[in-house]
Amino acid sequence: MKEKIKYIVTVVLSAAIVFGFSGWFLFGAPKEYSESERRVLKQLPEFSFDAVLSGDFMADFEDASPDQFPLRDIFRSIKAYASEYIFNKKDNNKIFVADGHLSKLEYPMNDEMIDYAGERFNFIYDKYIKDTDAEVFLSVVPDKNCFIAEENGYLSFNYNEFADKLSEKVPFAAYIDIMPLLSADDYYTTDTHWKQENIIDVAEKLTTEMGASFNGEFTVNTVDKPFYGVYYNQSGLKVPTDEIKYLTNSATDGCTVTNYDTGKALTYPVYDMSKLSGADLYEMYLSGTVAVSVIENPEATEKRELVLFRDSFGSSIAPLMIGSYSKITVVDIRYISPTALEDLVDFENADTVLFLYSTVLLNNSKAMK
Amino acid sequence: MLFSSISFLYFFLPAVLILYFIVPKVLKNSVLLISGLVFYAWGEPRYVVIMVISILVGYVFGLLIEKFRGKKLSKVFMILSVCTDLGLLLYFKYVDFFIDNINNVTGLSIPLLRIMLPIGISFYTFQILSYTVDVYRGDVPAQKNPVTLGAYITMFPQLIAGPIVRYSDVERELRERKHTLQKIYEGIIRFCVGFGKKILIANALGELCDNFKNTDEKTVLFYWLYAIAFSLHIYFDFSGYSDMAIGLGKIFGFTFMENFNYPYISKSVTEFWRRWHMSLGQWFRDYVYIPLGGNRVSLLKHLRNIFVVWFLTGFWHGADWNFIVWGLYFAVLLTLEKLWLGKYLKKSKVLSRVYVLFLIVISFVIFNAAGMGEAMQYIGGMFGIGATGFAGAEWLYNLKSYALMFIIAAIGATPVPKLLVAKIKETKAGDIALSVLSPVFAVVIIILCTAYLVDGSFNPFLYFRF
Secondary structure, eight states, rough: OOHHHHHHHHHHHHHHHHHHHHHHHHHSSSEEETTTEEEOOOOOOOOOOOHHHHHHHHHHHHHHHHHHHHHHHHHHHHHIIIIIIIIIOOOTTTTTEEEEEEEEESSOOOOHHHHHHHHHHHHHIIIITTTOEEEEEEEEEETTTTTTTGGOOOOOOHHHHHHHHHHHHHTTTTEEEOOGGGGGGGBOSSSSSBBBOOHHHHHHHHHHHHHHHOOOOEEEEEEEEEEEOOOHHHHHOOOOOOEEEEEHHHHHHHEEEEOOTTTEEEEEBOOOOOGGGGOGGOOOOOOOOSEEEEETTTTTTSSOOEEEEEETTHHHHHHHHGGGGGGGEEOTTSSSSSGGTTTTTTOOOEEEEEEEEEHHHHHTTOHHH | OSSSHHIIIIIIIHHHHHHHEEEEEHHHHHHHHHHHHHHHHHOOTHHHHHHHHHHHHHHHHHHHHTTTSSHHHHHHHHHHHHHHHHHHHHHIIHHHHHHHHHHHHHOOOOOOOOOOTTHHHHHHHHHHHHHHHHHHSSSSSSOOHHHHHHHHOOOOGGTTOOOOOOOOHHHHHHHHHHOOOOHHHHHHHHHHHHHHHHIIHHHHHHHHHHHHHHHHHHOOHHHHHHHHHHHHHHHHHHHHHHHHHHHHHHHHTTTOOOOOGGGGSSHHHHHHHSSHHHHHHHHIIIITTTTTTTSSSSSHHHHHHHHHHHHHHHHHSSSHHHHHEEEEEEHHHHHHHHHIIHHHHHHHHHHHHHHHHHHHHHHHHHHHHSSSHHHHHHHHHHHHHHHHOOOHHHHHHHHHHHHHHHHHHHHTSSSHHHHHHHHHHHHHHHHHHHHHHHHHHHHHHHHHHHHHHHHHHOOGGGGGGG
């Protein structure tokens, strides 16, 4: 009798799971976007005889079925917890937890990518800057693995060596070393980026070494919403969220940001509050991913212009520097080819050009056009 | 289609189960045939025609062999059947290998045909061959119902990666089989064991192997870590698949032969091959080794027979020289054990096991290499030749990351878990506990493996490329 109960319970429970999820999948509404992964989810393919005969239907179905599976985020969390706490794996899909931080493995150092980044910077210099009076600087933002990876047994490359290698490729630029000013606490625990409220000293060093004065007086404002950084949902683990803050003073309050990405001039403040209703609160800094934007500071006491080539780390530091300049042109060559900058960026009147990139991008620099 | 996919577990299998269990008995084999064709066509829509042709050829020749039994024509049809089946296999799997080697030897530039390998052709071809030869030998009567024969060949539990099921083993069940709650329960548990082995263990160790292949930091210890990881990975991948096939077979009322019997506890390479991929070993024994005379011939012919079987075994696994070398590697070892080493291995259970594990790990490095060049590079690296160093950061990181997985895999590759369960079951309390845990086990494995599938991406079985 006991055996029979065992058989029945096992068969019923197994069937319930398989048939239950099968039905849910078949009759549930398709999902289009994953908030946790910040990507569009693959859709199940349309049936056609041609697609079946060619095998495309089946291949697309295999690709899309994990994306459309019911309770996808919950299952991803189950996998993350199993990987971390049952099987004791050090990382899950290269995301790891160390010293309270979520991070992503970035290893090994990719010389080819460093070379490519150097080649792009040289191209920009040769085409636009060489014949101007602008002073050129380079600075590398270390990702937080610099401070948490090696000491916790995770793979990590030598960040000083990384910066040296890039610097050698960019001989026309004076190097500003900001690594000694940073530590793990200066980064969000669930995101790759640094915290704006912790990088005033970095902004000061960059600005003063580039020959400008710096006003470090800011009011710290806290966004009344938890910040789920990029690693939070990628990891699948439930960890404390971050708090996002933004710093203001009379310069930030008075300046305007203009971008021409759509072809028409679009103007907004340095902190775009409309982005707080989106998935990534970090986009509030300079409105997120923009190819070229111009920050103008009408309060500037002298006419001093900076052209800042940057990745997303630059979005949060540029507002801290605007007090020192009358204009900062912020350029992201992931979204615009360097060949197309002539009409958008005023290099002739630029006093300073700064290449400020993180090791995350530099080690994967093919993202640059 | 693969067992370890959302589409199989949550679409195909539920649909087939419903259809299979609601149709009357007389239609159940038809459901198996159609579902097998759909299963195969899901991965190979064009090549399902090849499989259907192979089945029809086997069916017609089976009838002709039986019709002319006792006459010379019977043997002619048997030979024709073998030639047709092997001809298809040789063409689809080996033609480019032959062309490439002809070009290398003669200096010609015959263009390669670049034919895509039909999934599972090595498995179903051997099944059809065994059927027609068994009919010729009089071991089984020819199957007059093409649907029944088709159901045998296309039965999806074992279609693309075995076990190589003999027609004689399932002939009775094709005609008459019982579906009981106990069998379904046992099938589910066995399927879950295999599912867990594949998704939770094999795939994890496969990731480590990928980490090794993708790094430039190939140190001596990382070569060894890779070699051991791959040896465990291929075991759990293949035996896991076999468990799933056996479990599914049981749900549908069939009893398939065991394909693995804890090969890593073997005390000789001879014993290893009696425990690893047993259906293949037995196939070559019954259809090549014994017909050649086996060991009932002169010593020289006996050795010839060993080398022929192992050449073919290696070649069956892949159309490249590293597979042939892999097969002949075992021919040499088996010969050495037969002639000399065997008696010494019996003297120490520990040393003999170390000897076997060492040689098997080396063999799988050859097996998994992308050609002999890489095989030599990797083996050299294991002994310090061409390695980038001795230990290294990546080796250590991967060792720490997969340490527990290695321990689980090492224990899981032995009979220890099974013996433990049997021991617990001997007590009343233990028996009750296991009764409660059985459904929990099934649910946990299905949920956990689904989680891995949802989070992961394409994860094919290793052996399905054969």
